[in-house]
Amino acid sequence: MKSKFHIFLLLFCIFNPIHAADKIPKSLTLNCGSANGGEDSDGRTWEPDDKYLSPGSKTVIAKAETQDPSLSSDIPYMTARIFQSETTYQFPLHNSTSPTLLRLHFYPNSYPNFNISTSYFSVIAGGVTLLQNFSAYLAAEALSQAYIVKEYYLPPSEFPNLNVTFNFEPQRSSGAFVNGIEVISAPIFFDEDPVLVGSAGPANDFDSSTTVPVTTTSMELMYRLNVGGQFIPPTNDSDGLMRSWYDDSLYIYGAGQGVAVQANTTIGYKSLPSYTAPLDVYGSYRSMGAFKDVNINSNLTWIFQVDPNFMYLVRFHWCDSEMTKPNQRVFDVFVNNKTAANEIDIFAMTNSISTPMKKDFVVRVSNKTSDDAQIWVTLHPTDDTKPEFFDVLLNGLEIFKLSDNTKSNLAGPNPTISDMMKKYQEEHKLAPKAFETPNNQPNASTIVITGAAGGAAAVGIAAVIFLVAYNKQKRVPGADSGTSWLPISWNSNSTTTTKSGKSQGGVTISSDAASNCRYFNLAEIKNATKNFDESNVIGVGGFGKVYKGVIDGDTKVAIKRSNPSSEQGVNEFQTEIEMLSRLRHRHLVSLIGFCEDNGEMILVYDYMGKGTLREHLYKGNKITLSWKQRLEICIGAARGLHYLHTGAKYTIIHRDVKTTNILVDDKWVAKVSDFGLSKTGPNMNKGHVSTVVKGSFGYLDPEYFRRQQLTEKSDVYSFESCF
Structure with a gap:
């Protein structure tokens, strides 16, 4: 039975x-x-x-x-x-x-x-x-x-x-x-075969371009970005797919970050399947701004490190919530300096306002090494159609590695730790040499781990590389591990070359950071400061003296030189470069470049003509501020801190907000400075990170001092103490 x-x-x-x-x-x-x-x-x-x-x-x-x-x-x-x-x-x-x-x-x-x-x-x-x-x-x-x-x-x-x-x-x-x-x-994300970038004929005949079959191809996620918006956690993703969407600002090339905008209209999926991306992706975007003369001679570019010798699918997410008729905003799309699409007009393609759409392209990355395997995504406004505005638009971006169908392979090489990290760990006895690749193991390449690294898609991904490593065997809860507490989605190369071609042997700077700021040799710095003439000293801090200098004939700069006996050193130097090279905001001080020559550690900033806030708060010090000026400086500094806490890919906590770290330029615009002690990390589900107390005592949050638990409120307390 x-x-x-x-x-x-x-x-x-x-x-x-x-x-x-x-x-x-x-x-x-x-x-x-x-x-x-x-x-x-x-x-x-x-x-x-x-x-x-x-x-x-x-x-x-x-x-x-x-x-x-x-x-x-x-x-x-x-x-x-x-x-x-x-x-x-x-x-x-x-x-x-x-x-x-x-x-x-x-x-x-x-x-x-x-x-x-x-x-x-x-x-x-x-x-x-x-x-x-x-x-x-x-x-x-x-x-x-x-x-x-x-x-x-x-x-x-x-x-x-x-x-x-x-x-x-x-x-x-x-x-x-x-x-x-x-x-x-999952639903079927890829229902058509995209065009291979660069396969069009000499007359850009895209109808005859080569297409790549991806509907039956396995893929690995490398990057998933909410362009112009903040981090979207898995719980806010559409259709229960639990994807993470990261802020794009850290991947933008150079200082031309454009403007991040929130849509002021209601976004609906309309004909686009809801699983394509959450509505939050289409509700924010990055454009170049309203300056036509600047835009027509500029690009908006993102750079991504990838594994070599693979093909990659690049998916663009667009939703124009401003244009109401065709030929208002028209732009071209380039991937790795090759034309992917001409005359993209979102309104003309969707025939309505605030209508999401997507477009896929495939690019081949054939570099033989990992160091130069990159994908450049560039948008440029076109004037061929004489559009009403010269601007570009992007809401979201995803990059997938495609498997080699003949080998059915997605595996890339292991990353290696930088030489500087090894040296620092050994000198400070923070980690054993066991992390080195055993002799009987294949050599690994120094590459960027992207995709869902550290909890997400790229995924992974991050604002600052801290040099202090930890010994996992000795780590205890509540102790400061010295390492950044966010999952970083890139790696510094063991030998990094800056734009000027100089190799940084003493301090390892990631290729992204090096490409975003200028390298100065020591001779240039000495010439700018008249050989560090004491008459040019405009301040002294925990890192060292700050000199007024002149570069390129007439450009005033502030040059901060490390004091060898200072308690702040290589870690703060590294952090400042990695942080400020990626952050651009009206109320954050701008880093121009750095010098790491002859054992020196020197940082070069925009010159802030009105000095520090502290110099103006007390009678007898420079100019006494009016209440209106105080309020404007207060609002400006608050906006800078707010951007650190909410506008970057991950929450950034300054950890040393004080009147000497709020600078004022010639137009009385306040800018937050000195990021050497900053901590950064993803949305803090626990509400804090445990770390040893650092900062200036008179401005320390009592809760942070007593419990060694750092939060954004620690910065707010220090900020309030300034005024």
């Missing part, structure tokens, strides 16, 4: 596949190594992973020995599944005709009886190699981030299950591990 029942049940499932699929959830969120699963800080439920393991798997479960402050939740990161042999997960697919979003979470912390530093492994999903000889430990050390998230888009499969296999070579690796896995039944 039982046999007949089993046969009946089997036949029922075969001839009623829809009902069988209904029993399979659309998404799986697995807290690997956990017996009970749990709920994360966003309220998402994670289940145990053991029932999806192949029979006979040799694995152990482990709990991380320390919890990094950058973890927004202990789930899924505080437990791990450690594989002692090749192991396969088998995940039932909700619908074999739908694509799959696969996310892998790695937290390379210390685990009992497991050497994380020698863990090299590969991951294969649905026959595609996602990772090869991957070291989460090297990635985290090189990028100064605590955890890595890799996100993949897998096309519809003919099989009812998705097999994800972790394997490694026992003689060369201590094993493989994973902390969390997400398997989400």
Whole structure:
């Protein structure tokens, strides 16, 4: 009787596949190594992973020995599944005709009886190699981030299950591990084959351009940006896809950041599927502004570091909430200096205002090394159609790495830690030399980990690289690890070359930072300051003396020279460059360049003719401010701090707001300065970061001083103390 029942049940499932699929959830969120699963800080439920393991798997479960402050939740990161042999997960697919979003979470912390530093492994999903000889430990050390998230888009499969296999070579690796896995039944994001950039004929005949088949191609997410807007967390994503959308400002080339604008009309999806992107993406955008004469001779450009020798899909999200007729705002699109599209007119393409749309292009990056593998995205206003305005527009941008269909491969090389980081760690005994690649391991390349790095799409991604590293074995909650507490989505190269061609041997500056500011040699600095003449000293701070100088014949600058005996040094120097090279705001002091020559550490800023706020607050000091001037300075400084707290990719806490760090230019415009002690990180679900107290005592937030818990309110308290 039982046999007949089993046969009946089997036949029922075969001839009623829809009902069988209904029993399979659309998404799986697995807290690997956990017996009970749990709920994360966003309220998402994670289940145990053991029932999806192949029979006979040799694995152990482990709990991380320390919890990094950058973890927004202990789930899924505080437990791990450690594989002692090749192991396969088998995940039932909700619908074999739908694509799959696969996310892998790695937290390379210390685990009992497991050497994380020698863990090299590969991951294969649905026959595609996602990772090869991957070291989460090297990635985290090189990028100064605590955890890595890799996100993949897998096309519809003919099989009812998705097999994800972790394997490694026992003689060369201590094993493989994973902390969390997400398997989400996704809609069909890519329903047509995009044009290969650069394949058009000499007359830009795009109708005859080569198209790239992507509808059946596996992809890895590299970047996902909310252009002109703030970070959008997974819980605010559309259709439950749990994607993260990051601010774009850190990827903008040069000082021409344009203007970030919030739409003043209601945005609706209309004919665009809601899963394409959340409405918040289409409700904000970046343009060049209203200055026609400037715009027509300028570009708005973003630069992205990628893995070499792959093809990449670049998706543009557009929604024009201002133009009400055709030929008002028309622009050209270039990818890696090749024309992707001419005369983009959003209103003409959608035939209505505030209507979202998307457009895909594919570009081939054939560089042989990782150092120069980049994607440049450029928008330029056209005058061919004589439009009403000379401007450009972009709301969102996504970049996906395409698998090599002949090899079914998405794996890139491991990043390596910079030489400066190694030296600093060794000198300060902050980390053992175990992070170096073992002799029997293939060489790794110094690259940028993008995609969903550190909790997201690029994903990952970040405002400042701090040089102080930590020893994971010795880290304790509440102690200042010295490292940045956000997941940074780029890495400084071991040898960085600036625009002037100078190589920074003593301090490693990321290529993005170096390209955004000028390198000065020591001779130029001495000439500007008359060999550091004491008569040119205009201030003295914790970093060193500040000199008034003149460069390029008549440009006044402020030159800050490090004092070798100062308590502030290489870390503050690095932080200031990495921070200010990427931040541009009316109420933030502008960094022109730096000098790292002959052991000197020198920073060059715009000259602030009216000096510091402190000089004007007391009788007998320079000019006594009127109440109107005080109010304008107060509002300006507040706007600068507000931008740091809400306008950058991640929350930036200044940590040393005081009257000497608020400067005033010749037009009495207030600007916040001195970012050497700044901390930065993602939306603080915990509300604070634990760190040792730094800053000026008279301006310190008592709660920060007493509890060593830093928040944006710490800056607000210091700001109020200034006035």
